[in-house]
Amino acid sequence: xxxxxLNILDITENSVKAKASLVTVLVQARNNTLTIRIExxxxxxxxxxxxxxxxxxxxxxxxxxxxxxxxxxxxxxxMTGGTFDIRSEKGKGTTVEATxxxxxxxxxxxxxxxxxxxxxxxxxxxxxxxxxxxxDGEKFVFDTRELKKxxxxxxxxxxxxxxFVRDMINENIKSIGGEKL
Amino acid sequence: xxxxxxxxxxxxxMQSQIVLRDNQDAEQEIxxxxxxxxxxxxxxxxxxxxALVDExxxxxxxxxxxxxxxxxxMCKLEPIVEVHIPGEDPVTYVLVNPEKAKNIVANHIxxxxxxxxxxxxxx
Ligand SMILES: Nc1ncnc2c1ncn2[C@@H]1O[C@H](COP(=O)(O)OP(=O)(O)OP(=O)(O)O)[C@@H](O)[C@H]1O
Ligand SMILES: [Mg+2]
Numbered sequence: 001x002x003x004x005x006l007n008i009l010d011i012t013e014n015s016v017k018a019k020a021s022l023v024t025v026l027v028q029a030r031n032n033t034l035t036i037r038i039e040x041x042x043x044x045x046x047x048x049x050x051x052x053x054x055x056x057x058x059x060x061x062x063x064x065x066x067x068x069x070x071x072x073x074x075x076x077x078x079m080t081g082g083t084f085d086i087r088s089e090k091g092k093g094t095t096v097e098a099t100x101x102x103x104x105x106x107x108x109x110x111x112x113x114x115x116x117x118x119x120x121x122x123x124x125x126x127x128x129x130x131x132x133x134x135x136d137g138e139k140f141v142f143d144t145r146e147l148k149k150x151x152x153x154x155x156x157x158x159x160x161x162x163x164f165v166r167d168m169i170n171e172n173i174k175s176i177g178g179e180k181l
Numbered sequence: 182x183x184x185x186x187x188x189x190x191x192x193x194x195m196q197s198q199i200v201l202r203d204n205q206d207a208e209q210e211i212x213x214x215x216x217x218x219x220x221x222x223x224x225x226x227x228x229x230x231x232a233l234v235d236e237x238x239x240x241x242x243x244x245x246x247x248x249x250x251x252x253x254x255m256c257k258l259e260p261i262v263e264v265h266i267p268g269e270d271p272v273t274y275v276l277v278n279p280e281k282a283k284n285i286v287a288n289h290i291x292x293x294x295x296x297x298x299x300x301x302x303x304x
Contacts, residue, residue: 063254068219123248154195159238168183
């Protein structure tokens with residue numbers, strides 16, 4: 001994938017499919033490490049399935065025999081000299097955490113996180129999201145539950161609302177120095 | 182800089198339109214479905230989704246919903262976009278990019294002309 005924000009969309013989509021009610025996405029740049037952690041309270045996986053989930057031939061899809069999302073994310077992190085970890089408990093949830101060496105030439109750019117959020121919010125499947133973005137000492141947190149409270153019944157999927165969210169996220173990421181990632 | 186509280190202006194405007202919308206038949210809703218599995222995402226489904234949102238917003242199409250789905254089973258032909266118009270057969274577009282996505286909204290959804298060049302038989 002050309003952008004880590006695309007991996008984030010892909011891994012978060014796994015959480016939505018796992019019927020998570022809340023997904024928390026942490027993107028943290030500190031010193032020379034970029035940490036991306038996606039934590040959900042969805043259906044989880046049992047130990048046997050989890051042990052082979054980084055193998056592309058592990059999937060519960062019926063349209064094809066391979067699942068590439070997790071293997072690609074793991075590869076993207078390890079290519080930079082970073083780490084990958086996935087923990088899960090059946091019925092409790094799943095946490096995927098990858099670290100990237102920031103200045104590695106093999107690291108993909110973070111890319112367009114705002115477009116990733118619009119894609120996730122544009123079709124509301126009942127999952128709430130928290131995006132917690134930290135660059136050095138600065139941080140920006142976007143919580144869809146707070147947004148929905150302000151919207152007071154108006155749907156988040158309204159295109160005008162989505163355009164607002166995209167602008168807001170772009171401005172805030174820029175202000176904390178996140179666009180250089 | 183914008184914050185969540187700034188959504189209020191948009192909300193108030195939308196709330197005055199909601200009454201109108203509730204009266205609209207939900208079954209008249211047009212759905213645009215974008216394949217958003219790993220295969221779709223790596224082929225460019227995210228910019229396609231965002232271009233569709235932009236175009237639907239710019240044209241004020243209140244009966245059109247842009248949605249995501251999983252793998253549609255033809256990974257090599259991603260990004261794939263399906264258009265579901267009530268009372269018509271669904272149409273599947275393949276190898277879609279943001280420009281094609283905007284044309285699909287303008288030609289197919291607004292004017293009722295299927296974009297034949299983007300159909301599977303032509304790829
Ligand atoms: N957050 C999660 N909660 C529960 N199960 C998960 C989660 N993430 C992944 N899985 C399980 O692991 C499998 C493999 O995931 P992976 O993302 O690698 O491939 P996929 O989603 O099956 O297909 P692809 O990502 O290629 O579209 C999934 O089919 C699903 O069964
Ligand atoms: Mg996946």
